[in-house]
Amino acid sequence: MILLIFSIIFYIPLPNSPSWISIDQDYSTGGGFWDIDNNSYIDFVTSNGNDMALNRNGIYFNYNGELERSCSWRSNDSGYFGHLYLGDVNNDGNFDLAVSYLGYGTISGKARIYLNNGRTLDPLPYWQTKENLHSFDLCLGDYDLDGDLDLAVACGDVYNNIKEPARIYQNNNGIFDTLPIWVSLDSSPSDAIRFLDINQDGYLDLVVGHRRKINIYISNNGSLPEIPTISFRVVGWVLRIAIGDYNNDGYYDLAVACNGQLSGDRSRILVYKNNLGNLDTIPEYTLLTNTRYSSVVAFGDLNGDGYLELACGGWWESATVFENHQGSYSQTPEWFYNWGNNLVCENMMFGSVRNNHLVDTSEIKIGDGERKLFNIKKIPIQKVNSVYLNGRRLNWQEFCFDYLTGYFSFSFTPQIGETIIINYTYSPFCDLGITNWDPPQGNLLFLNTTGSGIVLKDNKKEYGKKEKDIYNIYGRKIERIEKRGIYFTSQRKIVKIK
Helix, strand or coil, rough: CCEEECCCCCCCCCCCCEEEEECCCEEEEEEEEEEECCCCCCHHHHHHCCCCCCCCEEEEEEEECCCCCHHHHHHHHEEEEEEEEEEECCCCCCCCCEEECCECECCEEECEECCEECCEEEECCEEEECCCCCCCEEEEEEECCCCCCEEEEECCCCCCCCCCCCEECEECCCCCCCCCEEEEECCCEEEEEEEEEECCCCEEEEEEEEEHHHHEEEEEECCCCCCCEEEEEEEEEEEEEEECCCCCCCEEEEEEEEECCCCCCCEEEECCCCCCCCCCCCCCCCECCCCCCEEEEEEEEECCCCCCCEEEEECCEEEEECCCCCCCCCCCCCCCCCCCHHHHHEEEEECCCCCCEEEEEEEECCCCCCCCCCEECCCEEEEEEEEEEEEEEHHHEEEECCCCCEEECCCCCCCCCEEEEEEEEEECCCEEEEEECCCCCCCCECCCCCCCEEEEECCCCEEEHHHHHHHHHHHHCCEEEEEEEEECCCCCCCCEEE
């Protein structure tokens, strides 16, 4: 083996055209990757309908690294469904499906959860909200730190100026209350919502995106205020929020997709830096300012350098990826895919579909007698293998986790000096999935072109000696090989690797 140390910025190893396109004619909106049927391969889960048609939710199952092109699981109920969130809500080790209900005009519906029976999802929801809502987004997180995932729902309808407050529904050992335990006093329509611990005090805060503003509710020892602790203006209509530590300083930052469809709004992607527990209200980066209807952002590592790329998309515009240059983004995306009027991005997600770019790793946390919430470094999680406390393996009923943000919480309080070891699987060379609202065209998958012979070692890479291995890694023509380095074409220029 020869060790090549990079003296340049990595590029984005995605192909120029989709590796897979579904054939179902859905108004696909929400999307997520997880192994639903427990065959060790992540599946492509979708929620469908939006405000366009009554659709059923679906799963494209993954068999040995290949996704089926037509959903073999469908929910029995149909609706105008918005986004989804995946998580183990009843602590049985299997991921369940939470789905929002957007509705159409004055028609509203119930947010709902479908349970996983170990092989697939039950086709009828086991839980629904008591109230009918207009909801475009929701998320799971252990709001009350009791070891199970609670549900936060963004509510209201900007198009029709229907005002509904954001809500949190409490999970009691797998049984959700049908009425919210927390309701915001601000009832202006919201379309994006996420849990995160901004100040790392061990309690989850709540971020809610509205038209032209973002509200942040900072937890006070587990109690969320009904009035936002922080509220600041944005240039457009917030449709998606992504959570990730883009500069690897240990604090989670915020990426926001602002939509410019409505009069007076402007489309752009905004990245807000977390300064050691204080979130900036002025964006560190403003991207895609000349596009039309930006609608989605997502964090994930595509090139294995340990920094999170930023995937962005919109309505009738290109899907793009901004490479992370060791903690910073340039103004120009390093990868894009333009499908013209055939692509209406609603969600983008990361994961390894073929299991050819997976890493098992362990992280150690030390109890302090107070904290129950911990976060791991690599997101998104593809699998949790085990969690140990002082050498004892914990069962699923003793903890829960959020695969997108990497938060783990426990049903008990780890005592001072107790050692927690979390072993999980992630991908440093993710594939990219996209849900496409445009029914005739289908959802998309772009498989990472990085060769499968790479071994991560001390934050560097080892490659095979053969020229074809290097070609597979970069997916582009090698110009020449010399003893002092390898030269290849990248982003319209010749680049040298020493």
